[in-house]
Amino acid sequence: MAKYRFQDLGLENTREMFKRANENGHSVPAFNFANLEQLKAILEACSTADSDVILQISDSARKYIGKETLALMVKGAILDMRESGSEISIALNLDHGKDFKEIKDCLDYGFSSVMIDASHEEFSKNVEKTKEIVELAKVYGASVEGELGVLSGVEDEISSEDEKFTNPGEVVEFVEKTGVDSLAIAIGTAHGAHKFKPGTDPKLRLDILEKIKEKLGNFPIVLHGSSSVPPEYINKFREFGGEIKDAIGIPDSELQEASKSIVTKINVDTDGRLVFTSTLLEYMKNNPKEMDLKKYLAVPKKEMTNYYTNKIQNVFKK
Template sequence: MALVSSTPLLIEARQRGYGIVAFNVHTLEMLQAVVEAAEESRSPLILQTTVGTVKHLGIEYIVGAAQTAARRVSVPIALHLDHCQDFELILQCMRAGYTSVMIDQSMHPFERNVEMTRKVVEVARALNVNVEAELGKVGGVEDDIRVEDDKATLADPEECRRFVELTGVPTLAPAIGTAHGIYKGEPDIDFRRIEDIAGKVEVPLVLHGGSGIPEAQIKRCVSLGMAKINVATELKNAFSLSLQQSFAANPDDLDPRSYMSAAKQTVKRLAQEKMRLSGCAGKA
């Protein structure tokens, strides 16, 4: 099948109480790994690329690979642009075939965030493309966006309600205590805040900073309304560590097909585990 918008997938996920995992991929092997994991797990899937990966691989290559993958499997796949602040790049990705985009204006005042998000929503609606926006500031490092711990702010539930009402955005990523990257200790997630936000907005909520969150916390977030679970750093690290281990064990093996295959299998196993934790396995 063709790539699909993630909007109906996420609406169903929130209504039925499971989360769809969105994996940031940086290579063809990583993309293949999570697609194979989704097909074998019978799970809907969201492929994600950061702005840095778009610049590294090129929009056409990414869209071409994602479209090919979608045609080869029977589970629904969406292609999402993560954390983009550039309106023109968002337009380019939507025109090229991305079926979901994130306009991240969380670093600006509420009014500016509303204005830019509404602008993207108007274009995306005509193209049947999902839009995600962020309220509050999620801490940590995502690509070249860095938010120090003391600058991270949690989303206000009433502001979330007003924001969705003013913008018509179909998915919302509220800052609730998670952080991009790998946690040094246990995440300090504000579950009451998730519950309050979910009680005020009907749109699916997005959990950023999903790498390394304990199973019980992931399941609780999903049960409270988090329908999209982002996993980036954990996947990237697993892929890279597998390559390191392959070179350490076989320093004379210079065949990329060998060590890339091992890394791909590592990513695939991790992706299947994340699908199980989020509850989307068997939901395609």
């Protein structure tokens, strides 16, 4: 029994926003957040850039915030945003849902979209687990994202050493048998800040994406691990005390190409963390006496807002 209906929290599922994005050759940003400041930064950026948005939460971020707090915080933040006249569509998605119990709990607490990540399983098991979630989500009217292929990198509790590109020969059977609304694929993006080895060409396998498009037509495709990891913020992070090695992200030009094709949802998490944290380190170094949270959190929040506003204009809506 749902404790909160997503419609009552001011949310929509992803179907209409994906349809609009595909028609316009755009993609919808799926930005992860873990606190109020990041949530507000995302909503402000998307309002300013007039872009629909998928608010994205990992299981660990949900536990950190608390499931009741999360539902009502999202509702409140959307209501505050509406006061400014913004009419963008907003979804709340569980990132990398693991099992039936966890996903059902999210749906009961107002998520309008869920991902079931059974991509590490054999194809038939992946189909079986994904289909089960599609049937469950129908009861709530929520949308479901499945995944075929394996990304490398580390993202919260998700970690994989080896990547396995999506096999275009499997996509039609997967989509038809499961009934998913969107499909996450592996074409060279990676979780975390270390997406490419130094000295290698940071390119996506857009040829695989084209083969998938030939098979599926305009079906909504999702890219995980698509932060750009800009060098200026890596430098700032290091300059003000942070430690990080060989951080290389996805070039904006690659994301633009993917977005013009059938990629409809692009996940960005690392950039939000990096921009926020490096700016916070800089501010505290320059203002060591500051103890007012409202003051020192407002600065990285503003920086993250500006970064995402530009990112939407330069990549998602390009």
